[in-house]
Amino acid sequence: EAGVVQSPRYKIIEKKQPVAFWCNPISGHNTLYWYLQNLGQGPELLIRYENEEAVDDSQLPKDRFSAERLKGVDSTLKIQPAELGDSAVYLCASSLDQYNEQFFGPGTRLTVL
Amino acid sequence: GENVEQHPSTLSVQEGDSAVIKCTYSDSASNYFPWYKQELGKRPQLIIDIRSNVGEKKDQRIAVTLNKTAKHFSLHITETQPEDSAVYFCAVLYNFNKFYFGSGTKLNVKP
Numbered sequence: 087e088a089g090v091v092q093s094p095r096y097k098i099i100e101k102k103q104p105v106a107f108w109c110n111p112i113s114g115h116n117t118l119y120w121y122l123q124n125l126g127q128g129p130e131l132l133i134r135y136e137n138e139e140a141v142d143d144s145q146l147p148k149d150r151f152s153a154e155r156l157k158g159v160d161s162t163l164k165i166q167p168a169e170l171g172d173s174a175v176y177l178c179a180s181s182l183d184q185y186n187e188q189f190f191g192p193g194t195r196l197t198v199l
Numbered sequence: 200g201e202n203v204e205q206h207p208s209t210l211s212v213q214e215g216d217s218a219v220i221k222c223t224y225s226d227s228a229s230n231y232f233p234w235y236k237q238e239l240g241k242r243p244q245l246i247i248d249i250r251s252n253v254g255e256k257k258d259q260r261i262a263v264t265l266n267k268t269a270k271h272f273s274l275h276i277t278e279t280q281p282e283d284s285a286v287y288f289c290a291v292l293y294n295f296n297k298f299y300f301g302s303g304t305k306l307n308v309k310p
Contacts, residue, residue, distance in 0.1 A: 121300075126303070127302055128288045128300035129243065134298065177242065177243075184231075185231050185250070187245040190242040192242055193242060
C-alpha cells in the first residue's frame with residue numbers, strides 16, 4: 087500500500103511569489119493534517135481535515151495561507167504571497183481518525199529567497 | 200507547541216543504557232499521547248502511543264507511562280542501540296480536538 091504522497095519534494099521561490107503543495111493521503115484515511123516544521127523543532131499544526139471539512143484551522147495564517155480538500159481525498163496548501171519566514175518543511179499526514187497513528191508524507195522543503 | 204513541554208532537549212547515553220524523555224501538558228481534558236521518532240532528513244514515525252484510560256504501555260524495549268494527575272507522560276527506551284539515535288517528539292491531543300507536538304529531544308546513543 088502506498089504511503090502519504092506529497093509533491094513537490096523541494097521548492098525554491100522568490101518572496102512575494104505564490105506556491106502550492108499537494109498531498110495524497112493513504113486510501114481510507116478520513117483525517118488529513120498539514121504541518122509546518124522548522125529545523126530543530128517539532129511539527130506545528132496548520133490545519134486538520136475530517137473528510138472535506140476543516141475542523142481545526144486556528145493556527146493557519148489566513149491572510150496568506152489557504153487550503154482545500156476537495157472530495158475529502160487529496161489536499162492542497164497554498165501560500166500567497168510567500169515571505170522569507172515561510173521557509174520550512176511542510177508535512178502532510180493522514181490517519182483513520184484523530185485518535186490513531188498519523189502517517190506522514192516525505193514533506194516539501196520550501197525555500198523563500 | 201506552547202501547551203506541551205518536552206525535556207531534555209538533548210540526551211546522550213552509552214549503548215545499552217536507558218533513556219527517558221518527559222513531556223508535560225496543561226489541559227486535563229487531553230486523552231491521546233503518541234510518541235514519534237524522526238531520523239535525520241526523514242519523516243516522523245509513530246513508535247508508541249497511549250490513551251488516557253491506561254497508565255503504562257510497553258512494546259519490547261520501548262514503554263510509555265502516563266500520570267494524568269500530574270499531567271505528564273514519559274518515554275522509556277531500555278538497552279539503547281545506536282540506531283535509536285534520532286529526534287523524538289511527544290504529542291498531545293487536547294480536548295478531543297487540538298493536536299500539539301513537543302519541541303523534540305535529540306537522542307544520541309554512543310557505541
